[in-house]
Every structure is written in structure tokens, then in C-alpha cells.
Amino acid sequence: MAHVNRRILPGFSLTLGYTVFYLSVLVLLPITACFLKAGTLSLHELWAAVWTERARAAYLLTFGTSLAAAVINLLLGSLIAWVLVRYPFPGRRLVDSLVDMPLALPTAVGGLVYASLYVKTGWLGQFLSPLGIQAAYSRLGIVLVLVFVGLPFVVRTVQPVLEEFDPEAEEASSSLGATRWQTFHKVILPALYPALITGFALAFARSIGEYGSVVFISGNMPYKTEIAPILIVARLEEFAYGEATAIAVVLLVISFALLVSINLLEGWSRRHAG
Amino acid sequence: MQAEVIAYSPSRSSQLPPQPQAAVKAPSLRRAQRDPAWVRWGLTAIALTAVTLLIGIPIVYVFVEALADGPAVYLHNLFGDPDTRHSIYLTLTVVPVALVANVLFGLAAAWSVTRFQFRGRALLTALIDLPFSVSPVVAGLMFVLIFGLQGYLGPFLRRDGYALMPYLTSALVVLLAVVAYALFRPRIASQRRGLWKHPWLSTLGGGSLLFALLVVAQQRLGLWPQNASLKIIFAVPGLVLATSFVTFPFVARELIPVMDAIGPDEELAAVSLGASGWQMFWHVTLPNVKWGLAYGIILCNARAMGEFGAVYVVSGHIAGQTDTMPLRIEKLFQEYNLPGSFAVASVLTLLAILTLFIKSRLEQHMPSHSPATSAPQGATKS
Numbered sequence: 001m002a003h004v005n006r007r008i009l010p011g012f013s014l015t016l017g018y019t020v021f022y023l024s025v026l027v028l029l030p031i032t033a034c035f036l037k038a039g040t041l042s043l044h045e046l047w048a049a050v051w052t053e054r055a056r057a058a059y060l061l062t063f064g065t066s067l068a069a070a071v072i073n074l075l076l077g078s079l080i081a082w083v084l085v086r087y088p089f090p091g092r093r094l095v096d097s098l099v100d101m102p103l104a105l106p107t108a109v110g111g112l113v114y115a116s117l118y119v120k121t122g123w124l125g126q127f128l129s130p131l132g133i134q135a136a137y138s139r140l141g142i143v144l145v146l147v148f149v150g151l152p153f154v155v156r157t158v159q160p161v162l163e164e165f166d167p168e169a170e171e172a173s174s175s176l177g178a179t180r181w182q183t184f185h186k187v188i189l190p191a192l193y194p195a196l197i198t199g200f201a202l203a204f205a206r207s208i209g210e211y212g213s214v215v216f217i218s219g220n221m222p223y224k225t226e227i228a229p230i231l232i233v234a235r236l237e238e239f240a241y242g243e244a245t246a247i248a249v250v251l252l253v254i255s256f257a258l259l260v261s262i263n264l265l266e267g268w269s270r271r272h273a274g
Numbered sequence: 275m276q277a278e279v280i281a282y283s284p285s286r287s288s289q290l291p292p293q294p295q296a297a298v299k300a301p302s303l304r305r306a307q308r309d310p311a312w313v314r315w316g317l318t319a320i321a322l323t324a325v326t327l328l329i330g331i332p333i334v335y336v337f338v339e340a341l342a343d344g345p346a347v348y349l350h351n352l353f354g355d356p357d358t359r360h361s362i363y364l365t366l367t368v369v370p371v372a373l374v375a376n377v378l379f380g381l382a383a384a385w386s387v388t389r390f391q392f393r394g395r396a397l398l399t400a401l402i403d404l405p406f407s408v409s410p411v412v413a414g415l416m417f418v419l420i421f422g423l424q425g426y427l428g429p430f431l432r433r434d435g436y437a438l439m440p441y442l443t444s445a446l447v448v449l450l451a452v453v454a455y456a457l458f459r460p461r462i463a464s465q466r467r468g469l470w471k472h473p474w475l476s477t478l479g480g481g482s483l484l485f486a487l488l489v490v491a492q493q494r495l496g497l498w499p500q501n502a503s504l505k506i507i508f509a510v511p512g513l514v515l516a517t518s519f520v521t522f523p524f525v526a527r528e529l530i531p532v533m534d535a536i537g538p539d540e541e542l543a544a545v546s547l548g549a550s551g552w553q554m555f556w557h558v559t560l561p562n563v564k565w566g567l568a569y570g571i572i573l574c575n576a577r578a579m580g581e582f583g584a585v586y587v588v589s590g591h592i593a594g595q596t597d598t599m600p601l602r603i604e605k606l607f608q609e610y611n612l613p614g615s616f617a618v619a620s621v622l623t624l625l626a627i628l629t630l631f632i633k634s635r636l637e638q639h640m641p642s643h644s645p646a647t648s649a650p651q652g653a654t655k656s
Contacts, residue, residue, distance in 0.1 A: 008542055010461070010551035012390050014453060015382040022379045023401055026519050030416030033426055037419050076324050083321040086307070087314050095322065097630050101329045103573075104626035104633075106580020108600035109619040112607055113332040116339065116616075123335060124327070148328050170307055180309060209409025212582030212600065216607060229411035229583065236415065236587060241424060248412045255407040262407075263400060 034252065037245045049246035057223045058231040059250070065139060065227070066207035069146030073203045076147070077154025078196060084155070085162040099155050102148050111216030114145050118217070137219035142227065145213040150203030157199035161192055194269025201265060205258040209251065333623060340620035343613060351617035357594045358618060361602035368510065368598060369578045372517040376574055377567070380525025385559075388533040389541070402526050405519055413519050414587025421506035421515075428507065435504025440497070444488035448481045455480075457552040461545055508590030513598065516584035521577045525570035532566030532640070533559075565639040572636065576629040580622060 006012050038046065049055070083089075084096055102110065118125040118135035128135050135141050165188065173183040211229040218225040226234070228251055235244035309317075341348050353359055386392075387399055405413065422428045455477060460466050469476045492498070506512045540562065544554045560567075582600045589596040597605060599618055606615035 006390050008545055009389055009538060010456070010545065010554070011385060014456065016386040016390070016392065018382040019379065019386050019398065022375075022382075022522075023398070026515070026522065027401060027404055030413070030420060030519070033419045034412070034416045036426075079317060080321045080324065083318050086309070087318050089318055089322075095325050097634055098325055098329050098333075100630055100633070101333065101626065104576045104629045105333075106582065106600050106603075106619075106622045106626070108580065108582045108603045109336065109622050109626075110332065112603055112615060112619055113335055115607075116612065117332060117335055123331065148332075151328060167307055180313075205407050209407070209412070209583075211409065211411045211586070212580075215604070229409050232411050232415060233587060236418070239424075241419065241422075244415060245419065248409075248415050251409050251412050255409065255412075259400070259403065259407040 031252070034245060034248060037241070038249045041242050041246060045242065046246050049243035050250055054222050054226070055228075055231060055247060058226050058228045058247075061139065061142070061226065062208060062228040065142045065146055066204055066210075068143050069150055069207050070200050070204040072143070072147050073150045073154045074196060074200045077151055077199060077203070078158050078192070080151075081155045081158040081162055085159060099152055101152075102150075103152050107149065107210065107212030108216070110148055111145055111213035114141065114148065114213065115217040118144065136217055137221075137225065139225060141217040142214050142225065145217050146207040146210060149210055149213055150206050153202040153206060154196070154199035157195045157202065158192060161195040165191060194265070198262065198265050198269060201258065201262045205255065205262065208254060208258070333627075336616060336620050336623045339612065339616040347613065348617055348620075351614045352621065355614060357597065358602055358606075358614065360594045361597045361599050361618070362621070364510070364513070364597065365579060365599045368513045368517055369575065371514050372521060372578050373571065373575055375514075375518050376522045376525050377571060379522055380529050380567075380570060383526040384529035384533050384563075387530055389538050399530070402523050405521075405523055410516075410520055410581065410583025411587055414516050414584035417512060417515050417519070417584075417588050418507050421512060423507070425507070431506060432503035436498040436500070436502060439504075440489050440492035443492065444485045447488055448485045451484060452477055452481060457555070458550055460548070460550055462548045465548065507588050508592065508596060510596070512588040513585055513596065516588045517578050517581050520581050520584050521574045524574035524577060525567070528566050528570030528573070529563055532563050536562050565636055569633065569636045569640060572629055572632050576626060579625055 041049065080095075080099065084092060084099075115136050117123050118128070118141055120126065120129045120134075120136075122136070125135055133140065135144060169187055169191075170183055173187045174180070178186070209229065211227075211233075214227055215230060218227065218230070220226050220230050220234075222231075222234075228247060232244045232247050232251075235241075235247065340351075351358070352362075383398075383402060387395060419425050420427055421431065423432070455473075459470055459473070469480075506515070540558050541554055544558045549557070580600055581598075582604075585598055586601060586604075589598070589601055591597060591601060591605065593605065599622060603615050603618050603622075606612075606618065
């Protein structure tokens with residue numbers, strides 16, 4: 001079939017050639033340059049750049065906040081997906097399209113608004129500051145914007161699975177005497193696992209690299225609220241290209257690992273869902 | 275209520291003819307899926323609160339802040355500041371260029387991946403997704419490493435960049451001409467007359483003639499500056515590159531599933547009936563994928579307009595020269611000019627709302643698409 005196509009349908013070498021060319025210029029060449037540059041550093045220099053106290057604090061903060069945000073997104077996102085699919089309420093379509101907002105809204109706008117909402121005198125910050133909670137320019141603020149940025153990923157992976165979920169399984173479960181909680185826990189939740197894991201991984205991956213929104217709300221204090229991408233920019237502004245590249249390579253490797261695991265997870269979930 | 279139960283299983287209700295059984299079954303199904311009222315109301319309240327706090331209030335807040343001092347001040351904030359004006363202009367020049375490049379790439383990638391089998395196809399598909407997982411800051415840094423002043427190609431381009439331009443542009447035009455020749459060439463041998471009959475002769479001869487003509491013409495006309503240095507980083511070309519990198523998956527990712535679902539049969543029929551490549555593309559492929567293409571363009575545009583991290587690194591933040599709208603927001607924020615910052619933000623927010631509106635419209639035309647970036651509402655509503 002495919003070989004027949006190649007003889008009959010036009011444009012194989014043209015389109016493939018263009019695709020490969022475009023990808024090489026835009027993706028492969030830059031990534032190669034990045035690793036080449038990192039390769040010009042000696043192992044000792046590389047280690048010194050990657051493993052300073054400031055960099056370690058940045059990795060820890062990036063991971064901690066991304067993980068926290070992804071866990072919150074997992075819980076909140078699946079709850080929102082559940083409500084959107086199962087409970088009809090007035091304004092459901094509006095809420096459904098609002099969930100997509102973080103994908104369409106520029107991250108800089110998100111960061112700007114969150115930073116202004118959660119300062120001490122802001123709309124939402126004024127309720128938090130009497131409780132002694134400082135949201136803007138703190139780690140909490142970083143988690144908040146990351147929750148905002150990652151929310152659609154969980155909702156949009158869980159929602160279609162819930163919609164396709166066979167109601168007869170639930171019926172069978174309840175007719176066999178299971179309580180509603182048992183049905184949810186033993187029948188519905190296992191079917192959702194693949195989607196939940198994929199959504200979690202997508203939200204986590206997005207949070208690790210996020211820059212635009214965090215830079216507004218974090219205050220960017222070294223050791224305290226400086227995430228890894230902000231550290232890269234700080235190094236660049238000192239014209240320390242080697243150190244910036246070393247940290248970037250660490251982030252790149254992590255992204256590749258995440259990309260591979262997301263792909264594996266998707267393949268795994270497709271096999272188990274089918 | 276009845277309709278709602280059917281909506282849970284759209285695939286089955288559309289495939290099977292309506293059976294009397296279904297009507298009997300429906301109430302019991304509904305009972306099995308029903309949660310206690312306090313659970314329903316509780317969960318709905320939590321979800322609504324979360325969406326309002328996380329998304330609703332921030333959107334309202336943008337417009338409240340932007341319009342706090344009245345529409346006159348708002349318009350002045352937006353159009354009175356020359357740097358802000360320039361950032362709007364710059365965004366409107368960078369984004370279309372990146373968009374066109376990504377649409378061409380999306381079409382080419384989707385065509386080669388869905389219509390042909392070749393080694394490394396899976397790798398290619400995985401590569402297309404790469405920008406989703408690379409931090410934008412790292413993406414920007416990679417371009418700085420290549421084209422920056424201390425980068426691999428930067429010094430060379432600065433010295434000789436403009437001297438190369440006549441050759442580069444001529445090569446590009448010749449390439450396009452060859453593509454056009456291949457596309458418009460009749461597929462059936464008996465219809466090929468004259469130069470259509472001799473592809474190698476026309477391509478090589480015509481190509482080199484065109485190349486020579488264009489190079490000489492550009493040098494005679496003095497189209498490119500003689501003693502200036504070509505800047506890519508901290509200039510507009512870098513912005514275009516960074517924006518293209520971050521947004522190129524969107525069009526391809528939307529087109530691939532659509533083209534896969536449609537299959538090659540209609541195109542095979544068109545070609546075997548004698549359509550040229552262009553006719554096949556224009557009359558068969560494009561009409562089939564137009565909604566998917568539009569969907570991809572909308573998402574790509576939204577992301578390109580709002581791109582921050584990658585552009586931040588390559589732009590150099592020269593006010594009035596390389597600040598796009600999102601960068602302008604940040605700069606105004608740093609200068610404690612919040613009204614100005616929110617004025618620019620409100621324009622981008624309006625754009626996002628418009629994007630979502632068009633997106634939900636397009637979803638009614640597209641029953642199936644990738645789950646991660648799309649609302650499945652359209653599928654169940656129909």
C-alpha cells in the first residue's frame with residue numbers, strides 16, 4: 001500500500017525533504033550547537049557550573065514547585081473533568097471553554113495578573129495577608145501560576161476518557177451490590193489511570209520549562225525564588241554563556257527523559273485502554 | 275435527561291440503529307451513574323470555585339485594571355507610547371512570518387508522514403513534538419549559541435551576511451520555481467508537451483538561468499547594504515526563528531490525525547484521473563483538511579503572539595526595536611507602569627478570548643482531534 005503510494009502520489013521527496021530541512025535548521029542544528037558548546041567545557045568546569053549551590057537551589061525549587069503544581073493539577077483537573085462530564089449545570093459550556101484559557105492566554109499576561117492579584121493589596125492577596133500568607137514573590141506564587149498554566153492538560157486528557165467510559169460497567173457494578181464509592185474506586189478510577197498519568201506528566205513537563213509567568217510573580221531572588229530557567233537568563237545576562245549552556249543541557253536532558261516517558265506512557269495507555 | 279444519557283456513549287448511539295431496548299435501559303443506567311445530591315453539589319461548587327479563582331477572576335481583572343482610568347487613558351496607554359506602538363507593530367510583523375513558515379512545514383510534514391511509509395518515520399513524528407517539552411528559555415539560548423556574537427555562525431554572518439544574501443534569495447526563488455514546475459507538470463504522459471516532456475533539461479537549464487539572472491539583478495540594483503553587518507540575534511530574524519521554533523508543532527500536530535483519518539483514497543483517485551500535483555492539493559487535499567488546518571493556525575497564532583521565554587532571550591530588550599508585546603508587558607511592569615502594562619495585556623487577552631471562540635466554532639466542524647489540546651465537547655454535542 002505504502003509503496004504503491006510513493007509511486008502514484010506526488011511530492012514524497014519534496015515534502016519529506018522540506019520537513020527534514022526545516023527540522024534540521026530549527027531543531028537539530030540548535031540542539032547540536034547546545035551540546036557542542038557544553039562539550040567545550042572541561043568536565044570540571046561543567047560540574048562547577050551545573051552543581052553550584054545556587055544552581056542546586058534552582059533545580060530543587062523548579063522540581064518542587066512543578067511537582068506540587070502537577071499534583072494539585074491532577075486532583076483539581078480530574079475533579080473539574082468529572083464535574084464537566086457528569087453534572088450538567090447552567091454555564092457548563094462557558095466553564096468548559098474557560099478551561100482552555102491558559103493555553104490561549106500569553107504566559108506573560110498570566111504572570112502579570114497573578115502578580116497583581118496576590119500582592120498584599122491585591123484583590124486576592126488582601127485575604128491571604130492577614131493569615132500571614134504571602135503569595136506574590138514567594139514559592140507559593142510560583143506554584144499558583146504553574147497550576148494555572150498546567151490545568152488544561154489534566155482536564156483535557158481525562159475528559160475524553162470519562163466521556164467514552166462505558167456506563168454499563170457502572171451499572172454492572174452497582175447491580176452487583178457495590179456502593180457508589182466502591183464503583184468509583186474499583187471500576188472508574190482504574191480506567192482513568194492512564195489518562196491521569198499522561199495528564200500529570202504533561203502538566204509536570206510544562207511546568208519544568210515555564211518561564212514567562214513565573215518571572216513576574218517569583219521576584220527572582222537567588223536561593224529562594226529563582227527557578228532554573230531564570231538562572232539561565234541570569235547567567236546569559238552576565239555573558240557567562242558556558243555556564244548558561246551547562247544548566248540548559250541539564251534541563252534539556254530532563255525534558256528528553258520526560259518526552260520519552262510521556263510517549264511510552266501514551267503507548268502503554270493506548271494498549272490498556274484498547 | 276434522556277439526551278444526556280445517550281450523549282455519554284456517542285460512538286455506539288451513532289453506529290447502532292435505535293433499538294427499543296435502549297429506551298428501557300436508559301433509566302437504570304442513569305440511576306447507576308447518579309451520585310448523591312450533596313456529592314454533586316459539593317463537587318460542582320469546588321470545580322466552579324477553582325475555575326473562577328484560577329481563570330475567571332484573572333481575566334476580569336485584566337480589563338478592570340486596563341480600563342481603571344477610563345477609555346481615554348486606556349487608548350493613550352496603548353497608542354500614545356511610541357515604544358508600545360512599536361511592540362504592537364513588531365508582533366504583527368514577526369507572527370505572520372512565523373505562521374506562514376509553520377503552515378508550510380505543517381502541510382509538508384503531515385503529507386509525508388501520513389501518506390508514505392519510510393524509515394525513521396516514528397522518529398520524525400517524535401521530533402515534531404519536541405518543542406512542547408523544551409523550555410522556551412533553552413530554545414532561545416540555542417539560537418544565541420548559533421547566531422550570537424560569540425556563537426558559531428554569528429561572527430561570520432556579521433562580516434559576510436549581506437554579501438551572501440543575493441545568492442541565498444536567488445537559490446530560494448529557484449527552489450520555489452522548481453517546486454512549482456513539479457507541481458504543475460501533468461501527471462499523464464500524453465498531456466506533456468514541449469518543456470513538460472524534458473524535466474531535467476527544464477529544471478537544470480531554467481534553474482541556472484534564473485539563478486544567474488537574479489544574482490546579477492540584485493547586485494546591479496544594490497538591494498543589500500554593502501558595509502553593514504547582518505544581525506540575527508537581538509534583531510527581528512532572531513525573533514522569527516525563536517517564535518517559529520516554539521510554535522511549529524501546532525499546525526503539524528493538528529493536520530496529521532486529520533489526514534490520517536481521511537486516508538489517501540480520494541487523492542489516489544484524483545491523480546489516477548490525471549490531476550497534477552497542484553490540482554490534487556488544491557481541489558482534494560486542502561478542502562478535506564481545511565478545518566484541521568484552520569484549527570492548527572488558530573492555536574499556532576495564539577501561541578506565537580504570546581511567546582515570551584524564547585523571544586526574551588534572543589531579543590536583547592531594545593525598547594522600540596526588539597520588544598514584542600509580551601516583552602513590552604514585562605518591561606512596563608518592571609518600570610512600575612502598571613496601567614500601560616495592563617493595557618497591552620488586555621489586547622492579548624482579547625486575542626485569547628477570540629481564539630477560544632473561533633476554536634469552539636471550528637470544533638463543531640471536526641468530530642475528532644488530539645485529546646491533549648482540544649475540547650471533546652464538539653464530539654458529544656452533535
